[in-house]
Amino acid sequence: MAIATSAGAQTKLYNGEVSVTAAGFPAVAYFRKGDPAKPLVVFSPGAHHMARIAYGGHSGARREDFLDHWLAQKGYSFLAVSYPIDTPAFAEKRPEFTARDWGKQLIEIARTKIQQNGLSNKIVVALWSMGGKAVQPSYAAARDAGVEVETTISFAATPGIPGLISYTTRIDMAPSGYASRTPLYAGWLKQLADNAKNNGGRAIIPEEIFRTEYVGDMSVNLQGYGEVYREGKFELDHMAQATDYGAFNFDAYPLVTVFENEEVADARHVLADRANWTIYNVNTVVNRYIAGNKIKLGELGDERWKKLVALTRDLDDRLSIEVGGNHFFFVGERGAKRTAAAIDEAVARTRAVRAEFEEILKIPLE
Known part of the structure; x- marks a missing residue:
């Protein structure tokens, strides 16, 4: 299905942004064409953020402080999509938006x-923070659409496993029906300020611009705390949310490359991300590569079996790349440049890992 573009429908868009309707919901899309032979990098942001966090565009912004600039240097086409949130970039509020809608929209x-x-028909899906909830929905949508996912990258992202963040947190509902967590903004601004200090002291996103043009209230369905939006209320339903995220669809995930940061300001991601995503990567091998292709492991022979064991056990190292920094590791010239290089490496590593599995199993793999 083709997307519908609403040129001029909004008055608060940055240069290069367009308002579109996709999967039945509004979105703000930014696209820059690069080398057609290279995979398209598709980025979607974390909680409460516009995808602008990856390309900038506000008054006074430096392109070098944002990921898009450095991906352009490497020849990648870049698509950044903002799901519906309560900012001046969106005319309507859609609190019923789900992770399944998100994946289809992307x-x-x-x-x-x-x-x-x-x-080319190949994409790299880069999902930040709360964007981990869209990993399986976007992969399922890509398979349905005949689009090949080269790799999905966790930008300090959290999978949709119930209770992984918190089982008890409850979120305030704004009059719009969206989830409101404005107290979080101060911590995010502190991390952006730290990045500014590490990039010559210049402001990357001034506070007032960040608060009014980069962040806003959003659907509770994407938050990952078990609350869902039903008939104008927030209801606790962990299983419904997990199903929406595809949390237990262990035979229907892509290989996920983990970008590992290091600062205590983002401690949960620093400590847990590799382990969290390795669960899915190993089960991709067990449930999709082996069981899904009806591989008879007893017929591999001793040498191929040992190679399979070694490669599967090594996935946490092979598919983890250190990028340093805090939760906003890709914002600011140094981090943005380093992250673009890491995307290059993620594509190469995933291709190599997949090729090794194909050689061991003697079958072509998606």
Whole structure:
């Protein structure tokens, strides 16, 4: 299905942004064409953020402080999609938006850009923070649409396993029906200020611009604390949310490359991300590569079996890349440049890992 573009429908868009409707919901999309032979990098942000966090564009912004600039240097086409949140970039509020809608929206827009611009049919999906909830929905949508996911990258992202963040946190509902967590903004601004200090002291995103143009209230369905939006209320339903995220669809995940940061300001991600995503990567091998292809392990022979064991056990190292920094590790010139290089490495590593599994199992793999 083609996306619908609403040129001029909004008055608060940055240069290069367009308002679109995809999967039945509004989105703000930013696209820059690169080398058609390279995979399209598709980025979607974490909780309460516009995708602008990856390309900037506000008054006074330096392109070098944002990931898009450095991906352009490497020839990648770049698509950044903002899901509906309560900022001046969106005319309507859609608190019923789910992770399944999110995944379909990302792929629908990506597929349209691929077709319109003659790009290869391959994408790299980069999901930040809360974006971990869209890993399985976006992969499922890509398979349905015939789009090939080269790798999905965790930008300090959290999987949708119930209770992984908290089983007890409850979120305030704004009059819009969206979830409101404005007290979090101060901590995010502190991390951005730290990044500014590490990049010559210049402001990357001034506080007032950040608060009014980069963040806003959003659907509680994406938060990951078990609350869902039903008939104008927040209701606790961990299983419904886990199902929406595909938390237990262990046979239907992509290989996930983990970008590991290091600062105590983002301690939970620093300590847990590799282990969290390794669960899914190993089960991709067990449930999708082996069981899904009806591989008879007893017929591999001793040498191939040992190689399979070694490669599977080594996935946490092979598919983890250190990028340093805090939760906003990709914002600011130094971190943005380093992250673009890490995306190059993530593509190469995933291709190599997949090729090794194909050699061991003697079958082609997605």
